[in-house]
Amino acid sequence: MNVLERAVVVLVRPEGPLNVGSVARLCGNFGCALRLVQPLISVHQSDAMKMAHPSQALLEQAPVFASLGEALADVSVAMATSSKLAEATAAPWLSVERASLLLPAAGERLALVFGNERTGLSVDEAALCPRVVRLPTPGPTESLNLSHAVAVTLTLFAAAEAEQPRAAQPSRVALKTLLTEQLDARGFFKGGVRAREGFQPRLQELLDKMDLTERDLELLKDLVLVLSGAR
DSSP states (O other), X not given: OOGGGGEEEEXXXXXXXXXXXXXXXXXXXXXXXXXXXXXXXXXXXXXXXXXXXXXXXXXXXXXXXXSHHHHTTTXXXXXXXXXXXXXXXXXXXXXXXXXXXXXXXXXXXXXXXXOBTTTBOOHHHHTTSSEEEBOOOOSSOOOOOHHHHHHHHHXXXXXXXXXXXXXXXXXXXXXXXXXXXXXHHTTOOOSGGGSHHHHHHHHHHHHHTOOOOHHHHHHHHHHHHHHHTOO
């Protein structure tokens, strides 16, 4: 099965019709979906349609969203690319091996997020993606053209294979619930920054950043229960 059938390419504020058309064709090549967030061009421009051939229908039918958060509402994991943000520049290049860890469970979606050709993604937008990576650019020029970045990313994911995909969202929610219950039972939440409501987003961020399989989650749940004395 083509794992990219469960992937969606998300372009945030794209402004180059040649790039947008080229990305639509790439989505046709790799069998993934396309979404646009606040596009700065009309997808019907002749240059965009020319570069999208023979995937013009995919470009015409690409849903448009008012914000990146809305575009990611139904995905289980989102990965963004950047050559500028500190989180990406401090990390190793995206590789086939790293891509394998991000393949979603059956029935869940993976979003590959790309920012504007000139300005990239904002810090707040990148924060919506549990993974922010940089692409291999060993030469002196660090950033890739938008359509080239999409092509490299899709190629790496097309070559990726996961012996065990990421744990499904319900399993991750169960682990978060267990951790919250055990912390609550031991008086962890006592006002201030440790208040339950204030801690939940940080706990969610931590779990989102963990590349865990179903087997990993089961082991973690057992460890939490043993360490807490509940088992």
